[in-house]
Amino acid sequence: MQDYGGPVGFRLALRHPERINALIVQMQWLTMRAWGPFGKARRAFWADRASNEETLRANLLSLATTRSRHVGADPNVERYDPDLWTDEFSFLSQPGQAEIQSDLFTNYRTNVDSYPKWQAWMREKQPRLLVVWGKFEPFIRAFRTRSISS
Numbered sequence: 337m338q339d340y341g342g343p344v345g346f347r348l349a350l351r352h353p354e355r356i357n358a359l360i361v362q363m364q365w366l367t368m369r370a371w372g373p374f375g376k377a378r379r380a381f382w383a384d385r386a387s388n389e390e391t392l393r394a395n396l397l398s399l400a401t402t403r404s405r406h407v408g409a410d411p412n413v414e415r416y417d418p419d420l421w422t423d424e425f426s427f428l429s430q431p432g433q434a435e436i437q438s439d440l441f442t443n444y445r446t447n448v449d450s451y452p453k454w455q456a457w458m459r460e461k462q463p464r465l466l467v468v469w470g471k472f473e474p475f476i477r478a479f480r481t482r483s484i485s486s
Contacts, residue, residue, distance in 0.1 A: 338362040343447035358464035408472035
């Protein structure tokens with residue numbers, strides 16, 4: 337389960353827990369605390385989309401943010417092919433993408449609302465779990481390793 341696919345995986349796991357042997361998770365969290373400083377802007381957007389949409393779009397769809405999704409805080413940026421973020425930014429800059437991404441992010445709050453249910457399932461079932469996270473990924477600085485039961 338990775339990024340936007342993480343919530344899909346959790347929904348499938350709860351629907352058919354007998355099919356789960358283990359979970360492999362990358363860039364997916366189960367608490368708003370893990371969003372760190374990024375969470376404040378996201379919650380403001382969900383509370384009042386009209387007043388916060390331009391700020392969200394400027395951040396979420398900017399070249400700097402797109403680049404950050406790929407290189408994070410890695411001090412060795414020269415090791416990355418710039419096509420990684422320039423291709424994504426080009427895609428996100430196409431007509432209609434800002435609206436699509438804003439709508440997608442508006443809908444994402446339903447996943448956040450499901451965090452308590454997913455946490456309870458993890459506590460109860462305790463599936464085998466491998467969590468993969470990039471050393472320099474920007475969200476990792478906000479994330480603190482904690483047991484799901486604490």
